[in-house]
Amino acid sequence: MEFHIDMPAAGSRDRFAALHRQIRAAIIDGRLAAGVRLPTTRELADRLGVSRNTVLAAYEHLATEGYLQPRQRAGTFVAGAIPPRGHAAPPSNPPGPSLAELPDAWRRVAPWSAEAMPPGPRFDFRVGLPDHSQFPWDRWRRLCGHAQHDFARAPRAYTDPAGDPLLREAIAGHVSLSRAVACSADDVFITSGAQHAFALLADVLVTPQATVVAVEDPGYAPLHAAMAFRGAQLQRVPLDKEGLRVDRLPPEARVICVTPSHQFPVGAAMSLNRRAQLLAFARQHQAVVIEDDYDGEFRYGGRPLDALHSLDDSGLVFYVGTFSKVMFPALRAGFVVAPAWARERLAAALHATQGAPPLLTQLALAAFIREGHLARHVRRMRRLYAGRRDALLQAMEQHAEGLLIPLPSAAGLHVSAMLAPQFEAYKVARTAAEAGIAVEALDRSGLRRLRYNGLTFGLGLIGDGEVTAGLRALVKLLG
Structure with a gap:
């Protein structure tokens, strides 16, 4: 080979x-014609001053x-x-598609940033994060x-991509006792968290650009995104004090996503009458319901309403649960309780995609449930969160009268409250963050920001002795 080859300096990885x-x-x-014999790997290595292995790897790759x-x-x-040139390796920095070429749902996604969860605020009312300090880490290890x-x-x-049989059996027993969800291990499909469950159900239930999916407004944005990214036609449905407005459901809806036990983010529980109306609508219009029961284990006062799945006698409800709130989010474990007719579809989808969490995690989680550690931990944390909730509501009554009006809620890891009309929730949340108070605007995903101009207070990360002080600090900002 008579042509010149420029090689990077010795020690370079390139x-x-x-x-x-x-x-x-x-x-x-x-410049190198067909049939030309190349130098041996040893000859070329000596000429270029590189290792023979480098030349050998290049020859093999070209072959x-x-x-x-x-x-x-x-x-x-x-x-x-x-x-042909089309088979040549791409350039080192290939141009990506323009934004206009990407699906519309993906173009609207804001990239995740660590700034979205700043470390160490003075008063931490962030939503959806449990208290890790009370978790029985020794038993888990x-x-x-x-x-x-x-x-x-x-x-x-x-x-089995549907999950280890021991864990599926343990979850079936757990949801039967804690949420009155009657099911067998065959009905349970293990997922890598609730987000994976939503994506899995979207893969199975949504025909791109054809299936109409009804979602709560306001509602849980990641669930909405999982459906939209797979081509669903989203229809936002408003709420009232009894939950989702069934009378506002579009008749063409074939999938309905709800959080009936503790509506996210408003906090209300769907009434028994409204649940019956929703199931009747689903039967009449041949629709299915995705029930997201993300923190229904934490119920305060009175007998909890059974899960929507418990009222379903027609195989219409997919029940989604997660261990992120009752244990810790990094576990990345959730599940779907599916109707019998959907078992094969879900098993095939799990086999073709991500599958269940790592087996060792599943085995440890199965033992954690089976030995009663999960039930004991939930009881302990229910008492802890109930104390924080009572302290928050009492502080609102004593220090925020006329400024914050708590919305009815008897379950879950957060409490929402409406702001006085002279304040704007997004501005208040930003000002609070600058002052070291982490609190979130109530409506982060819906279209009715004026209607839901409020704040959401998480109970998981705020210390027992910090609830009142944090609320008073926020009230001081409101002036």
Whole structure:
């Protein structure tokens, strides 16, 4: 080869890439004609001052791409038929599609930023995050160790994509006792959190650009996104004091997404009468319902309403649960309780996509549930959160009269309150953040910001002795 090859300085990690790129370019441009014999790997390595392994790797890569043809005991030759330019490796910095070419749903997504969750605010009322300090970490570590030990004794290659049978059985028992969801292990499908569950159900239930999906307004934005990203036609449906306005559901809706136990983010529970209306609508219009029961285990006072799934006798409800609120979000474990007719579809979708969480995590979680640790932890945290909730409501009554009006809520990890009309929730939240008070605007995803001009207060991260002080600091900002 008489053409010049520029190599990066010794020690550079780009030497293989540079050699590969320049030989390929010479073949494409015709400077190395078909049939030309290349130097041996040792000869070229000595000439360029690189390791023989670098040249050998470049030759092998070019051969797999069809540019070179090794011949036993004869050497390496330029291939007789050069691949078309379209098969050449892409440039190091290929241009991406313009924003206009991306699906509309993806173009509206704001990139995640660590700034969205600033560390260490003085008063932390962020929503959806549980208190980790009371979690039985020692027991969890012990169970993780047992799972690893058991797996080492009898390792498995691939597991059921629907989830380990022990965990599916444990969850079936757990939701039956805690939420009156009657199901068997065969009905339970393990997911990597609730977000994975929503994406999985969208894959199974949504026909792109055709399926109308009704969602609560305001509602849980990540659920809305999971449906929109898969081509669903979203229809936002308003709420009233009894929950989703069934009379405002579009008749063409084929999927209806609700949070009946503790509406997110308003906080109300869907009334029994409204639940019956919703199921009647689904039967009449051949629709299915996705019930997101994200923190229904935490109920304060009175007998909790059974899950919507418990009232369904027609196989219309997909019940979605998560362990992020009752244990910790990093666990990334959730589940779907599905009607019998959908089992094969869900199993196929899980097999073709992400599948369940790692097996060792599933085995430890199954033991955590089976040995009663989860139920005890939920009871302990229910008392803790109830105390924080009572303190927050009392502080609003004593220090924020006329400024914050709490919305009715008897469950969950957050309390929402309407702001006095002279304030704007988004501005208040920004001002509070600058003062070290992490609180969120009530309506972060809906279209009725004037109607839901309020704030949402999480109970998971605010310390027991900080609730009143945090509320008073916020009131002082409101002036």
